Amino acid sequence: MSMESQIENTTSDTQPILEVQNLQTAFFTDKETIRAVDGVSFDIEPGETVGIVGESGSGKSVTARSIMGLVDSPGRILEGSSARFTHLETVQEYASSFPGKTVDLNRLEEEYDPSAFNQPGVSVTPGDLGYERAADVPLADVVAAGYGSELGLDVSDDDCVFVTGGDPGSPESITDGFVELSRLSGEPQRQMRGGRIAMVFQDPLTSLNPVYTVGNQIKEALRLHQGLRGEEATREAAQLLEDVGIPDARRRVNEYPHQFSGGMRQRAVIAMALACEPELLICDEPTTALDVTIQAQILDLLAELQEERDLAMMFITHDMGVIAEISHRVNVMYAGEVIESANVETLFAEPKHPYTRGLLQSIPGRQEGDRLQTIEGNVPTPNEPATYCRFAPRCPKAFNECTAMHPESVPVTEGEDDHTAACLLYPEDRSSDEALAIHQQRTAAQATETDPTGESE
Numbered sequence: 001m002s003m004e005s006q007i008e009n010t011t012s013d014t015q016p017i018l019e020v021q022n023l024q025t026a027f028f029t030d031k032e033t034i035r036a037v038d039g040v041s042f043d044i045e046p047g048e049t050v051g052i053v054g055e056s057g058s059g060k061s062v063t064a065r066s067i068m069g070l071v072d073s074p075g076r077i078l079e080g081s082s083a084r085f086t087h088l089e090t091v092q093e094y095a096s097s098f099p100g101k102t103v104d105l106n107r108l109e110e111e112y113d114p115s116a117f118n119q120p121g122v123s124v125t126p127g128d129l130g131y132e133r134a135a136d137v138p139l140a141d142v143v144a145a146g147y148g149s150e151l152g153l154d155v156s157d158d159d160c161v162f163v164t165g166g167d168p169g170s171p172e173s174i175t176d177g178f179v180e181l182s183r184l185s186g187e188p189q190r191q192m193r194g195g196r197i198a199m200v201f202q203d204p205l206t207s208l209n210p211v212y213t214v215g216n217q218i219k220e221a222l223r224l225h226q227g228l229r230g231e232e233a234t235r236e237a238a239q240l241l242e243d244v245g246i247p248d249a250r251r252r253v254n255e256y257p258h259q260f261s262g263g264m265r266q267r268a269v270i271a272m273a274l275a276c277e278p279e280l281l282i283c284d285e286p287t288t289a290l291d292v293t294i295q296a297q298i299l300d301l302l303a304e305l306q307e308e309r310d311l312a313m314m315f316i317t318h319d320m321g322v323i324a325e326i327s328h329r330v331n332v333m334y335a336g337e338v339i340e341s342a343n344v345e346t347l348f349a350e351p352k353h354p355y356t357r358g359l360l361q362s363i364p365g366r367q368e369g370d371r372l373q374t375i376e377g378n379v380p381t382p383n384e385p386a387t388y389c390r391f392a393p394r395c396p397k398a399f400n401e402c403t404a405m406h407p408e409s410v411p412v413t414e415g416e417d418d419h420t421a422a423c424l425l426y427p428e429d430r431s432s433d434e435a436l437a438i439h440q441q442r443t444a445a446q447a448t449e450t451d452p453t454g455e456s457e
């Protein structure tokens, strides 16, 4: 895809299909609490690829697994997190299949009184939801983050479908709403995972069962999510293998994973993911285990499939070269936080955060001077609240305040929200005192006292 079309896509007015807000996932051990994902927010539009990039340990994969509902004990998504899936057909389908878990937000609006934030015994604050004033907090944000019952609203922890337009009792009349992914469990979660949202992992062998033919595994996905069986399913499985570029697909549908090369296996896994006709495809380092030629082929294949199917894609990698190739928008993660976000062209032309600059300097051919640059040190384990800049020990630009103040995500130039960085040096058009004051105000307005032990829940 050309850079022009990428930029065109990024600047479209399309509504996001996925809205992630303040996602927090922590792992609880006897010794410590690891905040693997610590307040991550981003959107993905239909037909858009959002890249998530960072070193190992930055929280990329846990972000993906949180959205997919694949976080196992001792990890869990914390209250206050939200990942809204706004695909209209899915909202209609879920309202029809799970009426007991569906809430009409228009009805609830009559009950909602923002002054409830000030009631005795209510621990949630407008700041926990990213607002300065209670009157500004929309009802949808309250229920999506799981604070509805605390504010006295008639909504339960099991509710996961929220209708904002139309009548939930007549699903085809619904025009607006969302499924809250962070609150899915049981059957609603099973249907979403591998149905509307599919995931491709780094190692195809972890997704393929060695004792079943590739065709049978694709047919199983077709049976579960599309109800296809017998000859019809076999034909569709072969067609999917053909769609992902596997030659002689009608014969190969009867082969086992060990008879496929590494690249072919990854293509087969992509075919399995597509069998569910997903709206959102999450790719977690899908090309890392492949050699560069096969990697390029898989990236081209994903870009083609995306264009054909208007797929939204979240693409995780540690490789800046791959990010440049496939993404429309990029979120750079470090120690559980998104530290810079911009469209791909801006990020590569004008990186702002010292960490992003370090990552780009470490790409062969982009370094200043003859020697390849590296970022000294390692990503820290985020095992305490971020009351300072987690990048400070490795940052060449660090100054005194960096170890005493948490940098919030701010526009690098005030008023231009499309490029943000979590660094005390920004907004760059402000004096350093003014910039620090902006970060301080934002921190004060947010949930600095979030309690991951759940005692406040």
Ligand code: SF4
Pocket: 353, 354, 355, 389, 390, 391, 392, 393, 395, 396, 397, 398, 399, 402, 407, 422, 423, 424, 425
């Ligand atoms: S806040 Fe300070 S330590 Fe952190 S990236 Fe910016 S300059 Fe470096």
